[in-house]
Amino acid sequence: MQRExxxxxxxxxxxxxxxxxxxxxxxxLLDTGPCGLSKEIGISREEALEALQVVRQECHGDAARPAGxxxxxxxxxxxxLLEEExxxxxxxxxxxxxxxxxxxxxxxxxxxxxxxxxxxxxxxLCMQLAVDVQIPECFGGVAGEAVFIDTExxxxxxxxxxIAAACVQHCHLIAEAQQEEDHQKALETxxxxxxxxxxxxxxxxxxxxxxxxxxxxxxxxxxHSKVRLVVIDGIAFPFRHDFEDLSLRTRLLNGLxxxxxxxxxxxxxxxxxxxxxxxxxxxxxxxxVPALGExxxxxxxxxxxxxxxxxxxxxxxxxxxxxxxxxxxxxxxSRGFRDVQPPAVTHSTEGTELNPRKRPRAEEEKQ
Amino acid sequence: MxxxxxxxxxxxxEMCERLSRYQITxxxxxxxxxxxxxMKVTGQSYYEVQKLLxxxxxxxxxxxxxxxxxxxxxxxxxxSAFLSTTLHSLDRVLHGGVPxxxxxxxxxxxxxxxTQFCIMLxxxxxxxxxxxxxxxxxxYIDTESxxxxxxxxxxxxxxxxxxxxxxxxxxxxxRSIHLYRELTCCSVLKRIMSLEEExxxxxxxxxxxxxxxxxxxxxxxxxxxxxxxERSNFLTRGASVLKYLAEEFSIPVILTNQxxxxxxxxxxxxxxxxxxxxxxxxxx
Numbered sequence: 201m202q203r204e205x206x207x208x209x210x211x212x213x214x215x216x217x218x219x220x221x222x223x224x225x226x227x228x229l230l231d232t233g234p235c236g237l238s239k240e241i242g243i244s245r246e247e248a249l250e251a252l253q254v255v256r257q258e259c260h261g262d263a264a265r266p267a268g269x270x271x272x273x274x275x276x277x278x279x280x281l282l283e284e285e286x287x288x289x290x291x292x293x294x295x296x297x298x299x300x301x302x303x304x305x306x307x308x309x310x311x312x313x314x315x316x317x318x319x320x321x322x323x324x325l326c327m328q329l330a331v332d333v334q335i336p337e338c339f340g341g342v343a344g345e346a347v348f349i350d351t352e353x354x355x356x357x358x359x360x361x362x363i364a365a366a367c368v369q370h371c372h373l374i375a376e377a378q379q380e381e382d383h384q385k386a387l388e389t390x391x392x393x394x395x396x397x398x399x400x401x402x403x404x405x406x407x408x409x410x411x412x413x414x415x416x417x418x419x420x421x422x423x424h425s426k427v428r429l430v431v432i433d434g435i436a437f438p439f440r441h442d443f444e445d446l447s448l449r450t451r452l453l454n455g456l457x458x459x460x461x462x463x464x465x466x467x468x469x470x471x472x473x474x475x476x477x478x479x480x481x482x483x484x485x486x487x488x489v490p491a492l493g494e495x496x497x498x499x500x501x502x503x504x505x506x507x508x509x510x511x512x513x514x515x516x517x518x519x520x521x522x523x524x525x526x527x528x529x530x531x532x533x534s535r536g537f538r539d540v541q542p543p544a545v546t547h548s549t550e551g552t553e554l555n556p557r558k559r560p561r562a563e564e565e566k567q
Numbered sequence: 568m569x570x571x572x573x574x575x576x577x578x579x580x581e582m583c584e585r586l587s588r589y590q591i592t593x594x595x596x597x598x599x600x601x602x603x604x605x606m607k608v609t610g611q612s613y614y615e616v617q618k619l620l621x622x623x624x625x626x627x628x629x630x631x632x633x634x635x636x637x638x639x640x641x642x643x644x645x646x647s648a649f650l651s652t653t654l655h656s657l658d659r660v661l662h663g664g665v666p667x668x669x670x671x672x673x674x675x676x677x678x679x680x681x682t683q684f685c686i687m688l689x690x691x692x693x694x695x696x697x698x699x700x701x702x703x704x705x706x707y708i709d710t711e712s713x714x715x716x717x718x719x720x721x722x723x724x725x726x727x728x729x730x731x732x733x734x735x736x737x738x739x740x741x742r743s744i745h746l747y748r749e750l751t752c753c754s755v756l757k758r759i760m761s762l763e764e765e766x767x768x769x770x771x772x773x774x775x776x777x778x779x780x781x782x783x784x785x786x787x788x789x790x791x792x793x794x795x796x797e798r799s800n801f802l803t804r805g806a807s808v809l810k811y812l813a814e815e816f817s818i819p820v821i822l823t824n825q826x827x828x829x830x831x832x833x834x835x836x837x838x839x840x841x842x843x844x845x846x847x848x849x850x851x
Contacts, residue, residue, distance in 0.1 A: 211612050338712070397635040416624045441799075448599060
């Protein structure tokens with residue numbers, strides 16, 4: 201109640217008039233009442249009533265906050281956070297080496313950024329995650345839905361069909377091996393049509409549409425409360441051209457990052473972003489670094505860099521608050537993202553087959 | 568969508584006038600401002616501004632589709648999803664042929680046959696659907712002046728002798744291939760920007776740009792300061808327009824690229840332009 205007038209979310213012109221009239225605390229405003237306020241400041245009674253309602257709402261929100269309601273600040277003890285983190289699920293990637301270095305998989309409520317050169321598998325990983333987030337809980341998944349925001353147009357439905365079919369088949373195999381009742385029940389709803397119907401796809405062609413979509417996301421997520429994954433495939437693409445004003449770009453990106461963090465926390469969803477690589481020209485050599493500049497590096501909690509080493513694809517965990525930096529190899533097969541199969545295993549023919557859509561790095565095929 | 572005027576975003580007339588005094592007329596200008604700036608400019612309270620933001624965002628946000636709807640739409644006409652190249656092993660590897668609705672990049676060292684491949688695809692695109700073609704016109708943007716009309720007729724007459732049995736049919740086919748010779752980056756970009764109307768007017772079903780690399784390498788020397796940024800600017804702008812055209816009209820877009828040697832320890836050959844445009848790559 202002792203809140204200063206300058207901190208209330210009123211229109212700036214109104215605030216200026218209140219300050220000029222000498223009002224200092226919210227309590228004074230409430231005591232004056234709408235008629236008195238309108239006479240003193242020279243605004244209409246309806247406007248005065250509106251302003252008082254805003255003030256009352258704010259103060260009521262202030263009073264409710266210590267009770268632990270959802271306000272701007274929340275208090276937790278580290279023990280509560282630990283319990284929450286341990287009970288949280290991870291979104292697995294079907295590549296066990298990658299899940300291991302990530303500490304179990306892609307974490308919910310955190311922003312994970314995947315950087316890499318074109319063709320290395322970023323969109324493949326995103327599509328894999330959009331399918332894996334829907335795995336029922338009895339199979340170790342989080343049973344959620346996915347939002348896929350595409351800025352580059354590289355989302356291929358046929359590929360998602362392949363990945364989803366392989367995932368369903370995998371779960372069927374587990375169910376047959378373990379013969380538990382809830383497995384059978386879960387499998388009834390875990391079908392190809394269901395998986396595809398729960399991937400919500402948005403195609404944003406420029407940064408304005410992307411900004412608009414992110415502003416509308418909280419509302420969308422409240423309507424679809426089962427969404428546990430938001431993928432933005434290509435956060436760099438709309439911001440890399442047509443931007444003469446780099447400070448505007450930094451400001452927009454920071455705003456986006458903050459909104460995504462709020463979304464991740466409020467809706468308990470994992471946010472996955474993909475970024476491009478750019479060449480930084482140093483003194484004697486040029487290196488490939490993630491695009492969008494140094495300040496964008498602070499936006500993501502976990503950073504994964506995918507790169508090539510001759511013909512092997514590698515993933516490096518570049519930034520993580522809880523896991524150590526390490527590199528593993530992975531493969532993209534016709535069934536999706538998989539581990540590199542050791543050559544002794546009999547499944548080696550399927551596992552080491554490179555996705556025919558990807559650029560063959562070996563010798564060129566003769567025509 | 569970005570240039571949509573605010574008055575069509577269902578904002579009130581007086582709000583639009585007030586905003587235009589600050590030079591904010593499109594949705595793009597509105598969404599680029601921070602909340603505090605918006606409060607100052609609109610003179611509204613915090614909650615009102617958030618409601619306005621939602622309204623403007625709804626005006627330019629994309630429509631939602633589920634992956635299932637996309638799959639259904641594709642399966643309704645499967646034959647139009649690919650342009651078969653008539654090379655069976657290549658079609659098998661590409662799962663049907665050159666995909667419609669996305670960009671395809673063809674890369675090779677000089678003399679391997681990129682331009683020949685493009686000419687053949689132009690012929691294929693003009694064939695009727697029953698013969699595996701797209702039954703439409705072709706836009707061919709040539710930056711190297713390598714297109715030869717005689718070769719085009721030779722390929723057509725020899726590959727499909729039964730179909731092109733008269734001069735009449737050959738002439739008809741050549742009339743539907745529109746050739747543009749552009750020699751600078753600027754003119755290529757201008758031509759790409761003007762393609763939307765041409766596609767609708769001439770019922771175009773295939774766009775070929777041969778080659779992106781030659782104009783870019785002529786004009787942008789990456790050793791000079793600042794050129795790398797301009798080069799990627801040009802490439803991303805062209806790429807985003809081409810992607811939009813490919814998706815909007817569901818047609819294939821083919822770009823050709825050149826090979827350069829990258830002086831690193833790995834294998835010597837690498838495609839030159841690390842352009843964000845490619846969805847598929849065929850190395851010949």
